[in-house]
Amino acid sequence: MGDKPAVGLLRRWCRAGLADLTAARREIDVLNVYPIPDADTGTNLQLTMAAACGGAEDGEQESVSALLRTVSRHALLGARGNSGVILAQLLRGAALALDGKAELDGPDLALALRAAADAGYVAVEVPAEGTMLTVIRAAAEAANDRAAQPDPTLHAVALVGAAAAREALAHTPEQLEVLRRAGVVDAGGRGLVVLLDALVSVLSGGRSEDALPAPSEPTPMPEVRLDPDDPAYEVLYLLDAPDDAIAPLRSALARLGNSLVVVGGDGLWNVHVHVDDPGAAVEAGIEAGRPHRIRITPLKEIQYSASASAEGCVDVPAVRGVVAVAAGPGLGELFGSAGVTVVEAKPGRPSSATEVLAAIRTAGTAEIVVLPNDPDGIAIAEQAAARARDEGLRVAVVPARAQVQGLAACAVHDASRSFDEDVVAMTAAAGHTRHGAVTVATRDAITSAGWCKAGDVLGVVEGDFALIGADLATVGRDVLARLLGGGGELVTVVTGADADAGLAAAVLEGVRATRPEVDTMVYDGGQPRYPLLIGVE
Incomplete structure (x- = not known):
């Protein structure tokens, strides 16, 4: 059975929005001067949207309401940075407004945009005008005005909302002095315009003529640096806590720093704040509930200069790249959407050192982290890294032995950290991800689990054949049960070409019924030979 029209439409919007954010990532990063000039808003929005798309591709949702709930939850779990956390809240607001809706029309879209704007303003402790909040509010007001007029089709409402967002974005320098001095529009607002234009494009079957194109050249602007009086650290964490614990948490964090955003609900929250004392920010979370996936980033190491070129243009070259070996086209797109340089693995053999070295060179950065994502590929990646070091590059190989370990490592990659800290964090994320797979035997053979015949379904746990069965789903559930035996918070399932x-x-049905505290993500990896790859973090 195919998707209902609106469900299919929203899935296409998620894909288009992610693709357009990926294309505009560098441009949006360059615009990023508020609240701090750390040049990562485009990257954070892209990564948050990639997480949301993981929910959209789940394939189970049969209504607009169900799809938006899943998308917003995945965005909440994967939100990065101030802008990503706010985007997750906008999606949650829209999902709550459309609760129970099976389809989507123009007035529904207007209602969703209004709820998204309201949710965004509530989430930010000190809302500022001239930001993405201003842009979403303008889109919502215009959309609601159009919905009250005759023939409020979905396309008509979306078109008016996107146009209002572009106009509001153009006026953001008049509302924030730091934008006016830098000569740029708000980066988060620009990202929202990209997403709204993507919706118009999907509805019309083509690119909106008024859509803002991503410039091919850096944007001229004067030098912008961090204020020495600003907080020294960005703290992000997920928080399991009852709803009534959030108001005291907000008060405690507001006393510690600024840029405070707390989003979520129903017991799961995403907390973002800039502070001088990150330990105190985490302790406040402990008093409220159970913080996890804690990320602490030193802000004062970041310097964002507009004097990078002789023409006085901002050109923020990536100082650190990531190279990953992908076992299928879907996995390649997934890694690529995170800004990773991809090496396509050939069926039945690991990539060569020459191919990995070529990707390291293609990354175009002075520092590179390599993710082989295959036990046989680790030594090959080390050979390529050694040759790259001879060329003056700084290269580290994270010993990721499975594709799901590489995905986990990418999720914590943060170029604002020191090289060593980033490598350690990525290595830890990969190492803490237990991995399994399901495949079909092509011939009779003896395995660690016993004798198998051609056509038997084999379950792989941590690289060893551990199960033999006759049904893909049954073996997949058994593999997942073994991986979850040691605990876990997040299950990732990557489906193969077959x-x-x-x-x-x-495979996930039992987990969702018996372990509701475990989050799940599903991706279409397109890899051959393995219908299922499974990871547990």
Whole structure:
């Protein structure tokens, strides 16, 4: 059975929005001077949208309401930075407004935009005009005005909302002095315009003529640096806590720093704040509930200069790149959407050192982290890294032995950290991800689990054949149960080229029923030979 029209539309919007944010990432990063000039708003929005798309591709949702709930939850779990956390809250507001909706029309879209804007303003402790909040509010007001007029089609409402967002974005320098001095529009607002234009494009079947193109050249602007009086650290964490614990948490964090955003609900929250004492910010979370996936980033190491070129243009070259070996086209797109240089693995053999070295050179950065994502590829990646070091590059190989370990490492990659800190964090994330897979035997053979015949389904746990069965879903559930035996907070399932549409849902059905505290993400990896790859973090 195919998607209902609106469900299919929203899935296409998620894909288009992620693709357009990926294309505009560098441009948006360059615009980023508020609240701090750390040049990562485009990257944070892209990564947050990539997480949201993981929910959109789950394939189980049969209504607009169900799809938006899943998308907003995945965005909440994967939100990065101030802008990403706010985007997650906008999606949550829209999801709550459309609760129970099976389809989507123009007035529904207007209602969703209004709820998104309201949710955004509530989430930010000290809302500022001239930001992405201003842009979403302008879109919502215009959309609601159009919805009250005759023939408020979905396309008509979306078109008016996107146009109002572009106009509001153009006026953001008049509302924030730091934008006026820098000669730029708000970076987060620009990202929202990209997403609204993507919706118009999907509805119309083509690019909006008024859409703001991503410039091919850096944007001229004067030098912008961090204020020495600003807080020294950005603190992000997920928080399991009852709703009534959030108001005291907000008060405690507001006393510690600024740029405070707390989003979520129903017991799960995403907390973002800039502070001088990150330990105190985490302790406040402990008093409220259970903080996890804690990220602490030193802000004062960041310098954002507009004097990078002789023409006085901002050119923020990536100082650190990531190279990853991808076992399938879907995995390649997934890594690529995170700004990773991808090496396509050939079926049946690991990538060569020459191919990995070529990707390291293509990354175009002075520092590179390599993710082999295969046990046989680790030594090959080390050979390529050694040759790259001879060329003056700084290269480290994270010993990721599976594709899901590489995905986990990418999720914590942060170029604002020191090289060593980033490598350690990525290595830890990969190492803390237990991995498994399901495949089909091509011939009779003896395995660690016993004798198998051609056509038997084999379950792989941590690189060893551990199960033999007759059904993909049953073996997949057994593999997942073994991986979860040691605990876990997040299950990632990557479906292969030969996987049926309902395979991932069948494997995850028991977990969702018996372990509701475990989050799940499903991706279409397109890899050959393995209908399922499974990771547990």
